[in-house]
Amino acid sequence: FSFHQNGTSLSLFARDFVKTDSVQPEIWQALNPFYVIILTPVVMWVFAALARRGKAISTPRKIAIGMGLAGLAFLFMTVFSIINGYPSAEAFKDLPAAEAAALKTGPWVLFVLYFFLTVAELFISPLGLSFVSKVAPKHLQGLCQGLWLCATAVGNLLLWIGPLIYNAYPIWVAWTVFFSVCIISMGVMLGMVKWLE
Structure with missing residues (x-):
């Protein structure tokens, strides 16, 4: 849910709040595979x-x-958005052009954001399915791997919530929701560490 916001809330942020006149907002998603390789x-x-x-x-x-x-990536975005006083995306569209332009930030924000999200991805993505196959009982491995992929699919189905919050409320609220989901997930995983190890 929080992790796959590249094509939704993060691209909308790049479009609305980042000075990217020479680069289309969706192109910034390429930072993720670039960082993966590096x-x-x-x-x-x-x-x-x-x-x-x-x-x-x-x-x-x-x-x-x-x-x-x-x-941490979403906490950075939350604090950054509060400091800059970013409104909701809908309210931002109604601002006079000069005021909207003054609120826009440089692309460095996207470099920092995608850096942390990519490092996080390298800690999670390659390990998840492999880990499921290690800890699942032999007779349930296929089912457990399917459940892992199903959980990912459900998270992707919920992606629409991000843009909904992003458009309706000051954008720091959206980042706070994503931050909270990540921290709750971290807490759940840490709570199960002894059982899973």
Whole structure:
């Protein structure tokens, strides 16, 4: 839900609140695969270095850390939006052109946001399905993997909630909802760590 906002709320933010006259808002989504290519070796090196020192992070903890990092990305957006006094997207459209232009920020915000979301993704995505196959009983592996993918599908079905909040309320509210979902998910995962390890 929070994690897949690239094509919805994050692209809307790039369109409405970022000075991107020379770049179409949806193009900023390309930062994610760019960061994946650049950061994957770094993150894997960190995991390997920790394992060599006897401080390996278990898969459930990695997933919880990933949710926390995604939460940090949305916390950054919440604070940034409050500091800049961003209204809802609907109210923003009604502002005089000069006032709207003055509220827009530089693309650096998107670089920071996508950096944290991509690092979070590297802690979560490659590990989730693999972890399900490790902990599921042999006779239920297919079902459990299907449930993992079903949970992802349900999260994607709920993506419409983000733009709804983004348009109707000051945008910090949307970021706060995404932050809260990430932190709750992290808490649930941390609560199950001993059982899952």
